[in-house]
Structures are given as C-alpha cells and as structure tokens.
Amino acid sequence: MKLPAINYASPSSMEEACDLLSTDEDSKIIAGGQSLLPVMAMRLAQPSVLIDLAKIPGLDAIEESGNYMRLGPMATHTSILSSPVISKNLPLMSAAGKYIAHRQIRNRGTLGGSLAHGDAAGEWPLVLLALDGLVEVQSVRGKRTIEADDLFVGPYMTSLAADEIITDVWIPFRPRAWGYGEFARRAGDYGLANIAVVLPTEDTGTSGARITVGGSVGKIQRVTAAEDVLNGSEVSPELAKQAAEAGASELSYISDMHGSAEFRRGLVQELLRRTIVEAGERI
Ligand SMILES: Cc1cc2nc3c(=O)[nH]c(=O)nc-3n(C[C@H](O)[C@H](O)[C@H](O)COP(=O)(O)OP(=O)(O)OC[C@H]3O[C@@H](n4cnc5c(N)ncnc54)[C@H](O)[C@@H]3O)c2cc1C
Structure with missing residues (x-):
C-alpha cells in the first residue's frame, strides 16, 4: 500500500523537536523509518506530522x-x-x-x-x-x-x-562473559527465539547473571529463574541444563503462524542451554 499524505518537519535542535512533538499529540518522531513507514503503509499508524531527527547534530555518536x-x-x-x-x-x-x-x-x-x-x-x-x-x-x-x-x-x-x-x-562495559543465541527460519528474518546471556567473570564474583529472551515471548524480558540457578555457582554443562529448564518453565509463550507456544518453549529451552554454555566458556 502507498503511504498516506504526510506533513514533515526537520528540526535542527532537540529543543525544537521536543516543542514540535508536544504541540501536536498525533505527531511522531521518524529516525530510519524502517519500522514506522511499514506501519504507516499498513494504516496501523497515521501520524499528522513526521518529525525527522536527521538534521540534529551529534545524534549518531x-x-x-x-x-x-x-x-x-x-x-x-x-x-x-x-x-x-x-x-x-x-x-x-x-x-x-x-x-x-x-x-x-x-x-x-x-x-x-x-x-x-x-x-x-x-x-x-x-x-x-x-x-x-x-x-x-x-x-x-x-x-x-x-x-x-x-x-x-x-x-x-x-x-x-x-x-x-x-x-x-x-x-x-566491564569484564563480563557473554553468549548470544538466535533461531530464525531464514537469514535476516526476525528471530523466533533470541537469547542473550551475561555472566560475571572470575574477577567479579559469581553473582549478577543477566539473561534476556525475545522473539518467543510478548515482550523483551529477563529470565530470572535461570539467573537464580546460575548465581552463586560455577557454570557447568549440568547447571546450564538446570537453568535452561527453570528459565523455560518461567515464561509464557506466544503462538502464531511461525510456531506454536509448545514449539517455542522447546526452542527457548535449548537455546538457553547452549547460550549459557557459550557464555560459561568465556569466564
Ligand atoms: C523487512 C524488515 C526486517 C527487519 N528485521 C529486523 C530484525 O531482524 N531485527 C530488528 O531488531 N529489527 C528489524 N527490523 C526493524 C529495523 O531494525 C528498524 O530499523 C528498527 O526497528 C527501527 O529503527 P528506525 O530507525 O527505522 O525507526 P523508525 O521506523 O523511524 O521509528 C520506529 C519507532 O520509534 C520511534 N522513534 C524513533 N527514534 C526515536 C527516538 N530517538 N526517540 C523516541 N522515539 C523514537 C518512532 O516514532 C517510531 O514509533 C526490520 C525491518 C524491516 C522493514
């Protein structure tokens, strides 16, 4: 579908952008347009004015x-x-x-x-x-x-x-061991399950694991049940398995044409296990 008619503003300072955004409640910021323009083309959003941040200096630091x-x-x-x-x-x-x-x-x-x-x-x-x-x-x-x-x-x-x-x-940024896992059906597609794992290193103790999940759940969130299993212990393949099982049980999964909730649960559990092992190898 084609885009609707759009009013466009190109402020040169953040203050000007804020003024414009507060003046009209139907206005919207546009950055790269890679999410907003498809949404507008589908008529899921119809902003009155697009406020482009491109001419404000220093925002790409x-x-x-x-x-x-x-x-x-x-x-x-x-x-x-x-x-x-x-x-x-x-x-x-x-x-x-x-x-x-x-x-x-x-x-x-x-x-x-x-x-x-x-x-x-x-x-x-x-x-x-x-x-x-x-x-x-x-x-x-x-x-x-x-x-x-x-x-x-x-x-x-x-x-x-x-x-x-x-x-x-x-x-x-500080010394932290990390792992990243993602499963998509085709390269470049949104992931059906995305997992990031951050673990403390030997210098920083054994507490402070942060594990996040996306793709299979309704919002980006931490997997606190998996973090709790890891905190205070040395990471081993067996502990990674336990943490993945605890984490996967904690979450509620979406179900759609790309995969059922049951499929996504299995995917998340295995990706959690592999990604925790990957991070553990970097400690
Ligand atoms: C085919 C396709 C595949 C994609 N695949 C992926 C993918 O695999 N992974 C992924 O992460 N993304 C993916 N994207 C989305 C892409 O990464 C977008 O670039 C990103 O989601 C939005 O960035 P943008 O700069 O394009 O934002 P825009 O589309 O310009 O804006 C998006 C929203 O953010 C608001 N906004 C923008 N900047 C600001 C700001 N500074 N302050 C407040 N609000 C702001 C806008 O008002 C709008 O509501 C895909 C997009 C397409 C079209």
Whole structure:
C-alpha cells in the first residue's frame, strides 16, 4: 500500500523537536523509518506530522565515556556493527546485531528507533536489557533517565511518554562473559527465539547473571529463574541444563503462524542451554 499524505518537519535542535512533538499529540518522531513507514503503509499508524531527527547534530555518536559506551539514538545498525570500540567493549552487541534484518535495513535503521519501537523480537532491546544499559530521554518537561529494566513494558510498548525523545543510550562495559543465541527460519528474518546471556567473570564474583529472551515471548524480558540457578555457582554443562529448564518453565509463550507456544518453549529451552554454555566458556 502507498503511504498516506504526510506533513514533515526537520528540526535542527532537540529543543525544537521536543516543542514540535508536544504541540501536536498525533505527531511522531521518524529516525530510519524502517519500522514506522511499514506501519504507516499498513494504516496501523497515521501520524499528522513526521518529525525527522536527521538534521540534529551529534545524534549518531558512538564513543567511550568513563566506564560506559555512549551511543546517540541515530547511530545506525551498520555504524554500530562496524565500530571498533563497540566490538572491543561490547562484543555481545556486535554478535547480536549481525542478526538484524538485511544490509539495506541495517544502513537506515537506528538504535533509538529500535529501542523506542519496543519489538519483542528486536536485537537491540534484548542487548540493552542484558547489559544493564539505560536511556536518557528529553521532552518539553525536561530530561530523565530510564533503566533498561523499566523500559520494555509490553508488545511494542515502552515506558517512554508520547512526547519523549531518546537522546542518549548508555551501556556499561566491564569484564563480563557473554553468549548470544538466535533461531530464525531464514537469514535476516526476525528471530523466533533470541537469547542473550551475561555472566560475571572470575574477577567479579559469581553473582549478577543477566539473561534476556525475545522473539518467543510478548515482550523483551529477563529470565530470572535461570539467573537464580546460575548465581552463586560455577557454570557447568549440568547447571546450564538446570537453568535452561527453570528459565523455560518461567515464561509464557506466544503462538502464531511461525510456531506454536509448545514449539517455542522447546526452542527457548535449548537455546538457553547452549547460550549459557557459550557464555560459561568465556569466564
Ligand atoms: C523487512 C524488515 C526486517 C527487519 N528485521 C529486523 C530484525 O531482524 N531485527 C530488528 O531488531 N529489527 C528489524 N527490523 C526493524 C529495523 O531494525 C528498524 O530499523 C528498527 O526497528 C527501527 O529503527 P528506525 O530507525 O527505522 O525507526 P523508525 O521506523 O523511524 O521509528 C520506529 C519507532 O520509534 C520511534 N522513534 C524513533 N527514534 C526515536 C527516538 N530517538 N526517540 C523516541 N522515539 C523514537 C518512532 O516514532 C517510531 O514509533 C526490520 C525491518 C524491516 C522493514
């Protein structure tokens, strides 16, 4: 389907973008357009004005800042994947990002758009939650910070208010063992099950496992039952199996034309086991 008629604004500062967004409640931010434009073409969203962030300087930053990586919301999937500081400091992000869509989409799609879209099969939300990151947002009311644990609240739903714009994404980096697992029927498709595992290393103790799941469940979430099995113990193949069974039992699965809930449960359990083993080998 063709797009409806659209009004378009191209602000040159974040303050101007916030003003525009607060003036008309039917306006919407556009970043790479790779999720919003298909949704508009299907008439699932009909914004009155599209507010493009492309001309606001500095929103595509990818840089080290203390013990954090600071990423601008307009950093594209491709720029993140080709960044040496990301592959050095956040190898989980590099591993997961390779599964995002196809090159053309990766060239246009952005980190901020992916996080704000809140797709339960999106790789960046999964990684942000596993790595305990946070986003800074701005509106006419000021700025605030949202921790990843509080960001993803449901299918395509985040805790961002309608007039808030993601301005920065912060992800801590420190020695952590990691694993990433994803199953899709074809390369480039959204995963039917996506798993990120982050474990403490020998230097940082045995507590603080963070395991996240997407693709098979309604929202990006932590698998706390699996984390609880791992915390305080040395990771072994047997413990990985126990954690995967506990984690898979904790979750509620979606069922659709791509796979039944039962199929997805089995998929998640085996991917959890393999990904925990992978992370354990990096400790
Ligand atoms: C065929 C196809 C396959 C895909 N496969 C995958 C995949 O495998 N994995 C995956 O993760 N993604 C996939 N995507 C989605 C892609 O990654 C998108 O780029 C991403 O979800 C949204 O980023 P965007 O920059 O295109 O955002 P847009 O489409 O421009 O915006 C998406 C939403 O975010 C809001 N928004 C954008 N930026 C901000 C901001 N800074 N602050 C607040 N709100 C904002 C918009 O208002 C809109 O509601 C696929 C897309 C297509 C078309």
